Amino acid sequence: MTAVRMEGKVVAAAVKERVREQLEAAGNPPVCLATVLVGDDPPSQRYVASKQKQAAEVGMKSRHVGLPPTATQEEVMAAVQGLVDDPAVHGILVQLPLPAGLDDHSVIDLLPTEKDVDGLTAASLGRLVRGERGLVPATPRGCLRLLEHYGVATRGARAVVIGRSTLVGLPVALLLGAKGTDATVTVAHSRTPDLPALCRQADILVSAVGVARLVTAEHVKPGAAVLDVGVSRTEAGIVGDVDFDAVSEVAAFVTPMPGGTGVMTVACLLENTLEAARLQGVL
Numbered sequence: 630m631t632a633v634r635m636e637g638k639v640v641a642a643a644v645k646e647r648v649r650e651q652l653e654a655a656g657n658p659p660v661c662l663a664t665v666l667v668g669d670d671p672p673s674q675r676y677v678a679s680k681q682k683q684a685a686e687v688g689m690k691s692r693h694v695g696l697p698p699t700a701t702q703e704e705v706m707a708a709v710q711g712l713v714d715d716p717a718v719h720g721i722l723v724q725l726p727l728p729a730g731l732d733d734h735s736v737i738d739l740l741p742t743e744k745d746v747d748g749l750t751a752a753s754l755g756r757l758v759r760g761e762r763g764l765v766p767a768t769p770r771g772c773l774r775l776l777e778h779y780g781v782a783t784r785g786a787r788a789v790v791i792g793r794s795t796l797v798g799l800p801v802a803l804l805l806g807a808k809g810t811d812a813t814v815t816v817a818h819s820r821t822p823d824l825p826a827l828c829r830q831a832d833i834l835v836s837a838v839g840v841a842r843l844v845t846a847e848h849v850k851p852g853a854a855v856l857d858v859g860v861s862r863t864e865a866g867i868v869g870d871v872d873f874d875a876v877s878e879v880a881a882f883v884t885p886m887p888g889g890t891g892v893m894t895v896a897c898l899l900e901n902t903l904e905a906a907r908l909q910g911v912l
């Protein structure tokens with residue numbers, strides 16, 4: 630079997646076009662996404678620049694607050710609070726990780742849920758656990774969108790998520806298992822015994838741990854859908870969690886890396902920003 634590549638680029642372009650159209654239909658009100666970056670980590674700088682560039686592509690404004698790596702907890706919190714209090718800012722994204730020594734939870738939890746376009750505050754994640762409406766973390770939302778686009782059924786499916794981070798693993802597990810989506814989900818992690826055997830039970834396998842090429846053909850049930858959300862920086866460049874070539878021989882669907890789940894993140898972030906602006910009465 631040669632798997633179908635789940636082209637994040639194609640699906641993300643469609644999501645962004647829908648956001649652009651909805652803004653245009655509302656007369657292009659000034660919707661603003663603010664990004665906060667503490668420190669000078671080059672990959673984080675590139676992610677933030679890409680988010681701003683893509684916001685402009687759909688007709689959104691953006692604002693950036695950059696703080697030095699030496700910024701204190703109080704300085705970071707004051708900068709974020711300034712954006713919270715600014716009615717011209719509709720969505721706020723604090724790029725993670727923060728430099729060592731800063732407490733990311735207390736920074737993120739400054740955000741009111743209606744501006745929390747990353748869906749990462751305790752309140753937003755609590756809503757997700759309760760099955761209440763709210764802004765959902767962008768990468769998990771992008772994973773669900775890919776499955777939907779490629780017609781991968783979730784009801785009745787067995788899903789295994791490798792990774793239990795609040796950014797991806799836990800929210801994607803909650804979304805897959807939510808009422809209406811109805812997959813039966815198991816969350817695996819670095820201490821899970823016999824990971825390949827567990828993964829081979831999965832109709833939908835999501836890997837989000839950042840261990841280069843962890844998932845090989847022996848982890849994959851024939852005909853499964855495999856989503857790669859891992860990012861590892863190796864000497865050979867940026868590598869995902871999934872050995873794409875080997876897994877393509879067994880799976881029915883697999884995301885490439887790059888060009889899979891990563892590009893979906895920004896598109897879904899922009900969708901969340903549009904939703905945030907709606908919650909604030911802008912359109």
Ligand code: GUN
Pocket residue numbers: 722723724725726747767768796894
């Ligand atoms: N760092 C890596 N991915 C993300 C993300 O989705 N949101 C934020 N805020 N930081 C990240």
